[in-house]
Amino acid sequence: MTTTLNKLIQLSAMMLFALSMNIAMPVAAQEPSEDTANDDAPVLAPVAQATPIPDSELAAEMETLKQALVNLNRDLFILEEDLLFPSSTQVAVYLAMDVGEYFKLDSVELKIDGELATNYLYTDRQVNALYKGGVQRLYVGNVNQGTREVTAIFIGTGPENRPYKRAVTLEFDKDDEAATVELKIVDSTSKQQPVFEASLL
Amino acid sequence: MKPSASILIRLKNTGKLLSVAVLTAALSACFSTPKPDPEPEDTRSAEQILAQKRQQVAFGQVLYSYFQDVPDQTLLQEALTRLNEQIAQTPYETDNNDRLELMKGAVSLQLGMTQQAEIIFNRLLSDSTDDYIRANTWFWLAKSGFAQKRDRISQRAYAAIMDNDLDDELSEEHFEELLYQVSHEKMEAGEDWLTIANELPSDSIYQTYLLANQAVISHSQADYETANNYFIAAKQQLDNTPIENAVQDPADNNSWWSWFDWFGNGLSATQEEQANKERNALFDRLNYGLGISLLDNKDYTNALIALQQIGRESLEAEQSLLTYGWTLAQENRWPLAMAAWQYLRDNSQGIYALQASHGLAFGYEQQGALAEAFQSLRDSSRQLDIAMSTLEAFDLEVQEEDFFDTVTDGNWPVEHRDLQILLLSGDGEIDSAYLLDVRRQAKQLLNTLDGNLRQIDSMYRLLDEREQAFIERSENLSLTTAQLTLDEALTRIETYEEALNAANVPMTLFANEEQLSAIARLEKSEQRIERINNERERKLSKKYAQRVARLKGFLAWQLSEAYPESRWQHQKQLNHLKGAYQQADKQYQQLSSLQNNTAIIDEQRSRVDAMAVSANADYVKTKALVDSITARLTQFLRANMAMRMQELADQQVATRLAIIRLQDLAQPERGR
Numbered sequence: 115m116t117t118t119l120n121k122l123i124q125l126s127a128m129m130l131f132a133l134s135m136n137i138a139m140p141v142a143a144q145e146p147s148e149d150t151a152n153d154d155a156p157v158l159a160p161v162a163q164a165t166p167i168p169d170s171e172l173a174a175e176m177e178t179l180k181q182a183l184v185n186l187n188r189d190l191f192i193l194e195e196d197l198l199f200p201s202s203t204q205v206a207v208y209l210a211m212d213v214g215e216y217f218k219l220d221s222v223e224l225k226i227d228g229e230l231a232t233n234y235l236y237t238d239r240q241v242n243a244l245y246k247g248g249v250q251r252l253y254v255g256n257v258n259q260g261t262r263e264v265t266a267i268f269i270g271t272g273p274e275n276r277p278y279k280r281a282v283t284l285e286f287d288k289d290d291e292a293a294t295v296e297l298k299i300v301d302s303t304s305k306q307q308p309v310f311e312a313s314l315l
Numbered sequence: 316m317k318p319s320a321s322i323l324i325r326l327k328n329t330g331k332l333l334s335v336a337v338l339t340a341a342l343s344a345c346f347s348t349p350k351p352d353p354e355p356e357d358t359r360s361a362e363q364i365l366a367q368k369r370q371q372v373a374f375g376q377v378l379y380s381y382f383q384d385v386p387d388q389t390l391l392q393e394a395l396t397r398l399n400e401q402i403a404q405t406p407y408e409t410d411n412n413d414r415l416e417l418m419k420g421a422v423s424l425q426l427g428m429t430q431q432a433e434i435i436f437n438r439l440l441s442d443s444t445d446d447y448i449r450a451n452t453w454f455w456l457a458k459s460g461f462a463q464k465r466d467r468i469s470q471r472a473y474a475a476i477m478d479n480d481l482d483d484e485l486s487e488e489h490f491e492e493l494l495y496q497v498s499h500e501k502m503e504a505g506e507d508w509l510t511i512a513n514e515l516p517s518d519s520i521y522q523t524y525l526l527a528n529q530a531v532i533s534h535s536q537a538d539y540e541t542a543n544n545y546f547i548a549a550k551q552q553l554d555n556t557p558i559e560n561a562v563q564d565p566a567d568n569n570s571w572w573s574w575f576d577w578f579g580n581g582l583s584a585t586q587e588e589q590a591n592k593e594r595n596a597l598f599d600r601l602n603y604g605l606g607i608s609l610l611d612n613k614d615y616t617n618a619l620i621a622l623q624q625i626g627r628e629s630l631e632a633e634q635s636l637l638t639y640g641w642t643l644a645q646e647n648r649w650p651l652a653m654a655a656w657q658y659l660r661d662n663s664q665g666i667y668a669l670q671a672s673h674g675l676a677f678g679y680e681q682q683g684a685l686a687e688a689f690q691s692l693r694d695s696s697r698q699l700d701i702a703m704s705t706l707e708a709f710d711l712e713v714q715e716e717d718f719f720d721t722v723t724d725g726n727w728p729v730e731h732r733d734l735q736i737l738l739l740s741g742d743g744e745i746d747s748a749y750l751l752d753v754r755r756q757a758k759q760l761l762n763t764l765d766g767n768l769r770q771i772d773s774m775y776r777l778l779d780e781r782e783q784a785f786i787e788r789s790e791n792l793s794l795t796t797a798q799l800t801l802d803e804a805l806t807r808i809e810t811y812e813e814a815l816n817a818a819n820v821p822m823t824l825f826a827n828e829e830q831l832s833a834i835a836r837l838e839k840s841e842q843r844i845e846r847i848n849n850e851r852e853r854k855l856s857k858k859y860a861q862r863v864a865r866l867k868g869f870l871a872w873q874l875s876e877a878y879p880e881s882r883w884q885h886q887k888q889l890n891h892l893k894g895a896y897q898q899a900d901k902q903y904q905q906l907s908s909l910q911n912n913t914a915i916i917d918e919q920r921s922r923v924d925a926m927a928v929s930a931n932a933d934y935v936k937t938k939a940l941v942d943s944i945t946a947r948l949t950q951f952l953r954a955n956m957a958m959r960m961q962e963l964a965d966q967q968v969a970t971r972l973a974i975i976r977l978q979d980l981a982q983p984e985r986g987r
Binding site: 173176179180181189190242243246249250251291292 | 369371372375381382427431753760778923926929936940
């Protein structure tokens with residue numbers, strides 16, 4: 115009887131091993147059973163994150179869909195802008211930065227005709243993107259035609275790590291074409307100070 | 316000065332003055348300064364002018380998105396920039412054009428648009444001579460090739476960069492990544508990879524990955540000693556790697572917490588948690604690898620130490636303990652084997668605990684402890700019941716549409732977590748990891764398209780509201796009065812013009828009020844003199860008539876002298892009036908046409924219609940793709956679950972048979 119039990123328990127264990135193989139049991143734990151042997155299966159997978167090799171048909175389908183979506187988003191963006199900000203009333207304000215040795219930007223407060231249009235806080239990454247030549251669309255909105263005034267207040271850290279706050283104002287005539295205002299923060303090496311500029315493109 | 320209202324009365328006796336006016340006009344024409352050549356007409360549309368103004372700004376916007384690591388936004392900005400360039404009809408210079416292309420290629424690759432990316436990279440490599448462009452193109456091409464396991468592409472890129480001294484053009488992060496790829500390629504080819512790897516900083520996380528992979532390769536070659544050494548070296552290397560290097564990109568998303576870096580705190584709490592998690596997972600994998608390798612090397616004591624270091628929440632810990640037990644059992648080291656299984660059975664609920672119960676029963680039987688063997692089988696049977704019923708319930712969840720959305724989350728039955736691992740890693744028949752990734756991306760596309768369709772709906776509403784407002788404004792705006800005023804003004808202008816251009820312009824036409832009054836008085840005087848002379852016998856002195864005639868002559872002379880200037884002034888006024896009339900008429904015509912014209916709204920609505928069609932078509936295609944992948948994954952998982960269910964059922968039968976046999980053994984007389 116002991117032998118029978120032994121066989122039964124061994125059978126259970128063997129079945130278990132068969133089961134375990136389906137869950138990628140390490141080779142080291144395999145019983146010497148022919149059913150369970152799998153010489154091709156790697157014991158340990160590479161430790162680095164492996165990128166799956168794409169199924170070319172599926173990948174091509176996905177790529178086509180993604181491209182279509184980029185185009186759709188582009189067209190929607192333009193249409194939305196045309197609808198919400200028609201050129202006869204549109205004003206867009208962009209911010210660009212040069213070097214940034216004398217000024218570390220924290221935030222910009224933008225006013226149009228004395229009214230607060232936006233107050234923007236910058237992350238480290240956004241400031242770095244500006245240093246690298248990036249241009250941020252700070253604001254887009256609608257104003258009536260006529261003489262308008264844009265004021266930008268720049269807050270950050272100036273030379274010698276001192277808190278720094280400067281404003282720049284631009285007065286311009288808004289006509290029936292979209293107005294584009296560019297704000298620039300430029301390092302003046304002669305003055306060793308940041309210079310803030312605003313111009314109508 | 317308003318134009319004379321009495322022009323028609325004064326259209327007499329003007330012949331003399333007219334000749335002077337004609338002479339003046341002729342002289343004026345002879346001596347006037349020749350007009351300069353007119354400036355070439357600006358034929359650009361307002362849209363084109365605006366696009367040209369925004370061209371540099373548009374380029375900067377792409378840079379802004381790119382350097383914030385927001386690939387989808389970068390791709391959108393790039394598409395907008397190209398459209399702007401098309402409208403501006405002013406192509407970018409080669410340098411900026413290539414940079415735009417490079418950024419597009421890089422983000423396309425990040426977004427899985429490999430084909431598009433590689434077309435761009437290959438074109439840049441064949442056309443561009445700029446160092447920055449060439450170095451970075453090689454980097455991205457190598458990254459793409461490495462991800463697709465294309466042999467030696469990284470080595471080619473590395474050679475091209477080093478041979479041309481372009482390494483300074485790459486960022487440190489990119490150069491390190493390239494070194495890692497090259498080392499990895501060489502390692503897989505069985506070549507010397509350490510020389511390249513030594514160029515990596517000593518605290519780079521890539522060092523750990525390389526050592527670990529070399530360990531895995533050595534293990535697969537049954538060179539366990541070397542494998543052990545590499546695993547240990549990898550652990551030491553990871554231990555010496557600063558935590559911020561343990562994650563590939565600590566600020567991988569564009570969230571507000573990157574602010575904290577400004578205050579010098581290094582990683583934020585969230586980042587640190589993530590970094591710790593990744594670091595611990597890597598330690599677990601290293602310990603697991605080392606443990607298995609030591610077991611294969613029959614170094615059981617150290618294997619146990621390595622395996623015990625695996626975190627308890629790791630599935631690998633359970634698997635490793637079970638493996639450890641069976642390895643010891645093969646060596647007939649029962650007490651140690653059973654201790655491992657006992658621990659596993661008491662501390663886990665998964666499939667490995669179930670297997671541990673069987674192991675225990677087997678071990679007890681081997682040692683003649685039938686009561687304990689019986690108890691273990693009972694435990695096993697109970698666990699099998701639970702595992703089967705959980706699996707049955709789970710099968711219903713698997714068939715739900717959104718099941719695969721949360722497949723990586725923790726809501727997986729603890730008894731079958733190994734199936735989750737199987738699904739996340741795939742097997743020889745199906746690359747479920749890739750399918751899950753594609754499905755996740757396709758779901759993201761669906762979400763974006765959902766958002767787009769909502770946006771389109773709101774555009775329709777906006778256009779409807781605008782149209783309604785337009786109709787109301789049109790109804791409230793009466794242009795009849797304006798038309799009458801304009802007609803009246805035109806009649807008056809024509810009258811003035813006719814008077815001014817008449818062949819015989821009367822002298823008095825340009826006389827002022829005083830002069831007119833004087834003329835009237837003089838004419839009255841003449842009449843009175845004539846009447847007196849007719850009525851009375853005694854005639855008036857001729858001196859009176861002569862005086863009147865002299866005064867009239869003086870007045871005529873005055874008017875004659877002032878004629879050219881007066882006529883010019885009147886003509887100027889008339890021209891001004893005509894200009895004002897034309898402007899008013901133009902505005903009237905525009906307003907009139909606007910009042911009845913909804914073409915702008917119609918045009919915008921047709922654009923929205925086109926986008927709605929396009930978005931819906933994309934949605935249908937994407938949904939079909941998601942459904943197809945879901946079906947494949949469901950089939951794969953359910954097939955494995957069915958197999959698992961069958962195995963559990965077989966196991967249950969065998970366990971119950973074993974229990975009965977044990978009962979028979981314990982009570983041999985019971986069956987008689």
